[in-house]
Amino acid sequence: MARYALLKLLYAVPTLFAVLLLVFVLTRVIPGDPAQLILGDQATPEAIAALRTQLGLDKSIPLQFLDFLVGVLHGDFGSSIVTGQSVVSLAAAVLPSTLELTVASLVVGVVFGVPLGAWSAMRRNRLPDIAVRIGSLIGLSLPAFVFGILLLVVFAVQLGWFPVIAPSGDVSVFEDLRALVLPAVTLGILMAAYITRVTRSSMLQVLGEDFIRTARAKGVPWWRVVRRHALRNAIIPVVTVVGLYLGVLIGNSVLTEMVFNRPGLGKLIVGALAQRDYPVLQGLMVLYTLLIILANLITDLAYGVFNPRVRFA
């Protein structure tokens, strides 16, 4: 398994390189000049040219790429051309809250999605099933920010249980978790909606399998058939979907991060793109790609754990 993981990571290197190259070229091909954006609309062309030189943007793109690669090999990802902060420190500042939110919403999604999906499948076409299905579709159709704002209005402003904006500074773990609840639920609802659908569909298929009948024929009580036989098989495709969605979650939680004013990788990437902050964009895309690859790897390994038919070779 370790060998498998290592091999997978090795395969990731060309992916990483391709992503980098794409990001590098594309960001420089699209219109928009970071120097202009930094200096504002009253800056003279002279000042802008000077800043471009200072930032090394007057060099050819291949040369810039080379510079960047050399830097990366030395562990230097450069500094933001907008704020001057080092890319590594920026990434380090936002990564914990991104991971925290991702894991928390994953937990919310699984804790609600799997049981609801299984329940829905077992009560197929009856009231609980219909309710769960419509509920999950509402979860999918309504934008996260509508939920987010709704949760804020009810639980933060009116009931006062949670803060509107995440507390900053050295707050207790408790305060930190408290601020995590609403954003995790907001993102988790979407996740749960997906998981519910997939679990239900997978569960329906598994419940029709012969081995379920075998288990029942040997007198295994129904709840135990569901738990030990059906769910353990039905969970396998869920693992794939969860893994898949994990990456989407990390990158596309921007709106949730905005509503709850949390720092995050997605927000930072979008911000860097808007500002044409090339070094930050490059560095974060490396990090983001690594996270995706890691998420894939974990999914693969988890898949193997849940599915004995898969062998790691």
Next chain:
Amino acid sequence: MSAAPETLAIRPPAVWLRFARALWRTATANAAMMTGIALFLAVVIVAIGAPVFAEVDPLDQDLLARLVPPSPGHWLGTDAFGRDIWARIAYGARISLVIGLVAVGIAMVIGSALGILSGYMGGWVDQAISQATNILLAFPSLILGLMVVAFLGPSVPNLIAAISLATIPQFIRVSRAPTIALRERDFIQACRALGFSPLRIMVRHILPNIWPEILVMGSLWLATAIRVEASLAFIGLGVKPPTPTWGGMIREGFEQILNSVYLALFPSLAILVVVLALNMIGDGLRDALDPRLKESKR
């Protein structure tokens, strides 16, 4: 072996005929599917006949009647420019439906084709497709959208291309895994032994077995596709204003959410109706196409 009576198995000569009959039988027997079809047709009719259903011009601004709540004059209220929300939803259905259905449709076809190919062929084909998938997955949809703008320029077809591109990996992944599992199953082994061409095996034997999953995934991503249009609007790939789209309306609604919740709510509900309808149809389709699928034991 099926728990349902085996005598039910009827084998008409052609696939399309089986499809049509099964569809018709399911549709007439399945109230939910009928409702779904009716709902979806209703949305399509509203979209096509928007000028009939909404007498007001969706572009007509009334600067002094902005953010009006639902009322007799504007029965879904007005937006931040005093435009009638109902008219904009009706007209917006045209582009949003096209974008959602076409983008997901394309992604579904290309994605599952690649996924099945990858899962069935294995080896270097699988490696190549998986690597490409990883690269695509590594781009948040926003950045992916930007790539498309940079190369193709903004337009509705390019918008659809961008959304498809962002969605394809999902379908690759969802179809690849079960294909790998199926590849080892006896009936596929048997097909191979009989010398069936890989193409025939993939299309006629693997696809019918995994496409319930693909359908479910498709209905899931439709809502996302319609909404992604809104987020791409931020980077210039959106539909040009003042043309109404549901995604664009939701984006506008975000700005005004505390002033008037209807701006974001109604287009979201419109998306919900379409997704609901398609899910009802999708579930019905699945029942029709998948004779193996049995009722739960209780």
Next chain:
Amino acid sequence: MTDAPVLAVRGLSTQFRIGGAWRAATRNIAFDLYENQTIALVGESGCGKSITCQTILGLLPAAVARTEGSIVYQGRELVGLSDAEMETVRGKEIAMIFQEPMTALNPVMTVGEQIAEAIRVHRRCTKAEAKAEAIAFMDRVRIPAAAQRYNDYPHQFSGGMRQRIVIAMAMACKPKVLLADEPTTALDVTIQAQILAELRDLCANFNMSMVFITHSLGVVAAIADRVAVMYAGEIVELASVEELFAAPQHPYTRALFQAIPRVDETAENLQAIPGQVPPITAFPEGCRFAPRCPMRMEKCAGRPPRLAAADPASPHAVACFLHHDLALEEAAE
């Protein structure tokens, strides 16, 4: 043969909900199973053999299937029992094995666990005890190196081995009755013989009765004491193996015998009989075989014949107006 049957089935009818209406898939099934006896249910695919077995164990989903009639197991009525009550019967008193060993086992549980589970749901015992017993049963059904293979998953076994595991699982609680639903159909011919021998052996050793479903008369001869021939949801002929093979009475049974040389293990349609088995939604009013029967009479279309002995002294029963004039009392549903 003792006096009281272990399992007595009377007037059993299983109905499915199709398009909103209840349709009978089987009708008026009746047979007795005595201790140490094997009864074979023979017929084409879709004739209701499997449904009858699953009905006996109450395995059909209540939402789509309902049962009328009576199933008495050792004096206890099984029809109408709650699921929880049935759970004490399944596996412990009546067990079942299936046609498809490839799919009958849970792919994510080790085979050992699956056998041990059957033991543990019916008896209070420790995990270790259950494991030891499971290994003993694996040994008993001749799985090589049983102890080592306890922790293997189903996909690591061949088809024949998997069927042995399914059998071990069914035997784990030493049931009185074994329902075997075409247990050899999916296997190679050589393996088939081994499994049949195994089942015979087990029945004898464990004092067990068996309902054996097959569409192959050859297999019937090898394993059964009595035979019930089924067509379109009904038993059309019921006799001892000897009598049936010596003098088949029902035109359908005769057709089956005529078809033997031309039927291999996988062919399911009888070329010898023109036409097809009618679908459940289109059963004919009278004798269900009438449309395909070469000896069809006018009255065959009117009322369904009853399963009865032509000669009251003989246990050889047949449902055909060629042999007697007895009709089923109740009109077809």
Next chain:
Amino acid sequence: MKLRIEGLSIVKFGGAALLALALAHPASAAEKVIRVGMATGDIGKMDPHVAAGTPEKTLFTWVFNGLVRIRPGEANPQFIEPDLATSWEHSADNLTWTFHLRKGVQCHGGYGEFTADDAAYSLMRAADPKRSSFSSDFKAISGVEALDKYTLKITYKEHVPSVLGYLVNIQGGNMVCKKAAEEMGADFAKHPIGTGPFMFQEYKPQQEVVLVANPDYFRGKPKIDRIEYKFIQAIASRDLAFEKGELDISYGRSDQAWYDRMSKLKDASVVTTEPTELYTLHLNQSHKPLDDLRVRQAIAMSIPRDAIVKYRGERIARAAKSVVPQGYLGYADTPMLPYDPKKAKALLKEAGYPDGIKLHVVQTSLGVMRDTMEVLQGQMRKAGIDLDLQIVEHATFHADIRKDKSDAVLYAASRFPIADIYLSQFYDSASTVGSPTAVTNFSHCNVADAEIRAARTETDAEKQLAEWKLAQKKIIDNVCSVPVYELFDAWALSNRVKLGYTLTGAPGRGIPLLEETTID
């Protein structure tokens, strides 16, 4: 069955957790803290001579001083008063200025006393195009010299309309400490050092900057201990945080609906401040059919200025009355073509466009700019003018409009309140985009070059005003652009905040928090 029970227990557990959370209250701090919410995802370079955005400028208001300042709460240069300089005098020709600095002013972080040397360094830095975004404001300076520790002499090559205006504590007029700037180099932008009432303490990416009171502030130690300057991009989140009391001051939205809603909050007030931003639609004369005056006049007549002001909100917006914002030195109320869509159509017909015209416009996706453009689009439609909007991301917008890609450019700007800056940057042909001296002349306007340039060096105030007035008239008659409306900044303030002055204007955009500002 079992699952249902498990589901329920999860709900119960969740409920218990919520209850537990509800019972815990955050400990209230004894120190006085003002929390300000700003509409941004993050802050840029915290170098006052580089950053030009509202989020950064607001911060600079608290950290830096100028040689002079505009009286807190006002935005008009007529209220200029001493800041780091206590007095000043100038030569008769206005070309030599001498400033006498306050003694004993300390730079933050122990970087020593602020002296004429620092002031000279600061000005040189602001005038250096390599280090400053505002160098053009100081290009008339020929020399800066520290005569002694507390005396600074500035000499000018030519007459400048308002020398003091450029030396107030905004943009290039902010005084940095030489030692800190030199020692830190590029890091200065991460840790700004000034002389103001509050000192930079900590930056958290995407979250906030924390500032603490400067105990040695020359006007006295501030009454509040700390400012938490929070970056909250989404207006809804800012509003909710303010409503719940997690913010004391919150940057609002220039929208009547926002104004009305926030005005209803208890214990809070909504304030609109000058300077306004003037929204102007620049018509690119180098593109057909905008080279035709009649077409431009038709456009001018297709915009219902008053209706648009009503739409935006009368507490938030006022109709533009010239190409220069109201209140600027040299502003002249200049009559413009009245709203008349019928006449506009007729003019288009006369110009050879009986079916109306279509303009291709590059437009930013940013909030109010985009809203305004959509309103214009909806209104101009009625006069047969079709705006084909290509909505692009803000960075692309800035790049594209400087490459002449758009037929018309909607631009919002506030400048130092002297007509010259506005006129020079937007209407002097030297500033035409694409030229080496380009600034923001998007219309290729050149009809008022003579007047703009004459006024710039005119020493006679009367004559100068006359030149500016003529320039504005010429620009408007030629319809180089159509000014639409001016928008105020809107803020929500908790009534617990006592600013210590009456707030009507904020020259640096951000609300000044001073030594006397406090919070109950």
